[in-house]
Structures are given as C-alpha cells and as structure tokens.
Amino acid sequence: MSQNIKVTQRHGDNFKDKLYLPAIYDGVKVTFKHLFNNVNDINAVDTLRYPEEQPTDITSRYRGLHRLTHRPDDTIACVACFMCATACPSNCIFIEATPREDGHDEKMPKSFFIDTLECVYCGYCVEACPCDAIRMDTGIFSLTGNKREDFVLDKEKLLSHKGAFGEEISCARD
C-alpha cells in the first residue's frame, strides 16, 4: 500500500519562497520577455487583423449564410416542398409556391424569404432538403445592414450567393 502513496512536496515553506521577491522577479522576467518581443516586432503577434485580414480557416463544413442552388441548366433547384420551412426550429423560412413552367417539376417557389435575424444557423433546412436546393456552404460569416429589412434575404439574393467550396450546382438527381 505504501508504495502507491505519492508524496507531493509542499511549496512556500523555505526562506526563498517566503521572501516573495524572487518569485516576483521570475514572473516579471516572463512577462517582460513577452512584452519586449512583441514591442520589438508587433506583427509577430498572432492576432487576426480583422477586417483587413480575413479568416483563412473556414472549412467546407462551416455553416455560413444560406444559398439556393441551381440545376445544371441554371433553373432553380427548389421545388417548394416546404420541408425546410417545416424543419426550421426558429420558423424563419417563408415560402410561397407557384406552378412550374420550365418543365422540371410541378412546383417552384414564387417567393422564398429567410429572416436571418431569426435564423439560428442550425443547418436543419439543409438536412431536410430532398433536392439539395438549400445549402449553407457560402463561407459568408458576417452579414451587415442598416435596417431590419436588410436581413430578410429574398429568392434573388439567395440565388446570387456562390458556393465557396467547389460544389456550385445542385447535386440532386434531376
């Protein structure tokens, strides 16, 4: 039993530790080294100078701003099935359907709004979509605007977003 007991040596009992000052000297040595190195070369500080410097570590799995995809013939991939709007936990997707004229399916969205002020970027809409029509692979992580209406994205805006990770058109079977 006794060989399993690990004796931890207590610190602070000897004269040097009770003086405090040697420890403070050691601490100041560390902080001063950092201060001196950084004053000597400020650009060595590993801070991202946002917004001039943009992050480079956004992966393809990053859930950024939404986009609506196209089919290979540049028509909208969405068939207005309302699955995304149903899956949405914050009820921020508003779709109005209309009969489709371009010969692909029966329906297409007449209007498609996403209220990004309500959106929690959970990605459930992407998971729910049977047509790979809505994606969050734009890599856009910041959206700015001057009034609330600027944050409600409409169909044209969503279609204009480009995929940032190579996959441009919808991968769904036509």
Added chain:
Amino acid sequence: MSTSAIVVAIIAFALGALLALLTIPVLVWLERRIAGLVQDRIGPNRTNIFGFRLGGVVQSFADVVKLLLKEEYYPSHIKSGKWLFMLAPVITFVAALLAFMAIPFADTMIIDGESLRVSALPIDFGVFWYLAISAIGVLGVIFGGWLSHNKYSILGAARAGSMVISYELPLGLSILAFIITYDTIDFNAMVQYQSGTFFGFLPAWGILVQPLAAIILIVSLFAETNRNPFTVAEGESEIVAGFMTEYTAMKFAMYFMGEYVAMNTASAVIITMIFGGYQIPWVSTEMLLENFSVFAISIMIAMPIVVAVLIRWMRKNNRVRPTLSTDGGRDFETKVLTIAMLGMTFLVEAILIYLAFLTDNALANNIAITLFQIVVFVVKLMIFNMFFILIRWTVPRFRYDQVQKLGWYYLLPLALLNIFVTALVVVGVSS
C-alpha cells in the same frame, strides 16, 4: 518678486498640472497596450485622428469624451449624504493630484542670485506634504463606499480601511529612514544628495544606500495606489467593483483617473526618493553647469542615435503585415513623424551648437540644463509607470488579511530595524 521668478513659477505650475493630468490618458492607454502585449494580444490601436493613430493613444481621448457625455445617474436609494457621495471621488482625485505637486522636476534654478524651485509648489517640506495629502485620498474611497448604501461598496470601503492600517506605518517608517539618511525633508535636497557618490564609485541613489527601506517604500506605495498585487478595495470576482459599484459616468471616471494620478504620483515619489529624481547617475547639476560644452557635445552625439533607433523601430512596427493590401494610412503617418523627429533633432542640435560654441550666456545654459533634467525626469517617470503596469499584469492579488499580515509581521519590524541600524550608522559616522 522678479519677473524671472514669476515666469519660472508659472511654467513649473503648468508643467506640474500637465505632467499629472496629461499622463492620465497616456497611462490608461499604456496599461491596455502593455496588458495586451504581455498576453500576446495587440490592444487598442485603431482610433485615429486624420490617420494619425500614434499607436492608438487617441483611444483614451475618445473614452474621455464618452464618459463626459454619459448620463449622470444618481442611485435613488441614496437619501442621506448625497453631497458627500458626489464629493468622494473628487477627494480621491484631488488628493492624488495635490500630492504630485511637491515633486521637483529639475534642480533649483539660480537666476540673478535668486533661487527658484522648479516644482508646482515651491515648498521645502515636500515629504511631509506628500505624506499628509496622499493619506487623505483613501478617505474618498471610504466615504464613497460607505455612502453608496450597498453591500459590495461597504465591503470595498472596509477593505480600503484595512489597507490603510496595513501600509501606512511601514510607509512612514521607511520614509523616516530616508529622512535620517538624507538629513532633509525637502525632495529637492534629497535629489541633490543622490547626485553624489556612495563608496566612491556607486551613485548615491536611495536604492543602493538604503536597499531595505527602498523595497519597503516600493511595496507600501504599491499598496497606497491600490494597484496589483494590493487591489483589495475592488475585486471583480468577489465584490464587483467594490467602492465604485454605485458610481457612473464622470463620477466613476474621477475614481478611475484618481487611480492613475496616484500611480503617477507614487512613481514620481519613488524616483525622487530612491532613483535619483531628475539627475542622471554620477552627475550633479554643478558639474553640468561647469562643463556645459561637454554636456552639449554628449547630448549632440546621443540624441541622433536615440532618434535613429526610434525611427528604425517605428518604420519596422508601424506597418501592417505584408499580406495586407491596405495599410490604413500608416505609411503616411510614419513619414510625417519621421520628418517631425528629424526636424526636432536638427533644431536641438542647432540650439546646442549655438549655446556651446557661439555664445557664453549663463542663463541660457541654465535653462538648457533645466530642460534636460525635466526630460530625464519624465523618462524615468514613464519607465517606473511601466514597471507599475508590468507588475500588475504579472502577479496575482493578495487577500486583505494577507496584506495586513505582510504589513504588520514583516514590513513593520523590518522598517523599525532599518531605522535603528540607520540611526546607529548615522550617529557613528557623524561623531
């Protein structure tokens, strides 16, 4: 009173007010920048006026504007003693400010046989003035905490009170040791003593003559300024902002600025009492006046070197990373500042050449040396302020009972022993 006496008095007063007040924004910025750089961050460097960011020092002025424009809010639960509640931050601020005024910025000027002190208050009992006035500062803290009618505030005030009884005695006793050593209570005479030598080769700085008292003085002054490792009157993790919890806007800013003025004052006292004040080591004012041409030539050699190093450092660091396309006007700022620094160097060199070789005006020499001493004082002041800041970002805090233990069990007996030994040595040497 002659014209020169009035001019010197006004300039010294303006200098004292400027050094005390204008260093506040610089110190606030320095604190934030040094905190950042110590922790491998950057700190505030964005704010600028027409592209001039000066490393971000403009940020403090923006902060002051923000604090001035904030709503003056009075807690409605404070019914009694509202006037004292409002007065309390002013007491702290003014006490720290007034204590600074007795510090000499340069040696006494002798113009037409008249000796003129270069300090805002031309008094010869500066040490007592400092001890008396700076002790009032904590009253503002205690009043503010008491009258806030708030549990956090009153705990902060109680802790401030416990601090006072911890550090005041060692502080006074360590200063007493210096008074015995220097045989004066005049700050200026203390600095003059320190311009001599000790054992024939060391500068007679207080830290070398009285090392123990110097350490006790520094520790006590850290406690008096309420800075780390002795920030017990406020502690975010246990008592929120302590005595400042109920204070907003400019009332809060008074406490906040008072802390930095107190730090500045403590630095000034430390360098005046133990780091040779406005003197450079080994060199007294008389030596400078007698060998003015040597002084002028060494300044003429030293200044371009210092400016060259500064410009080199600025050109290296006032840049963005090479990956960035825009530099936010940094190139332009570097150019303008380089030209300004070079122009200043040429001006100073021209003045020094004129003074050293082309004329023999004792008054002009005297003024040049006074200006040089003021510059030395400011440089030392800033270095010690940076030391204060570096200590804050290095060491963790003491608990307030630990501060009391430190004060009463260690510092007080050591200070008493030091006085005893000092008195023995002084009596032995003089008899």
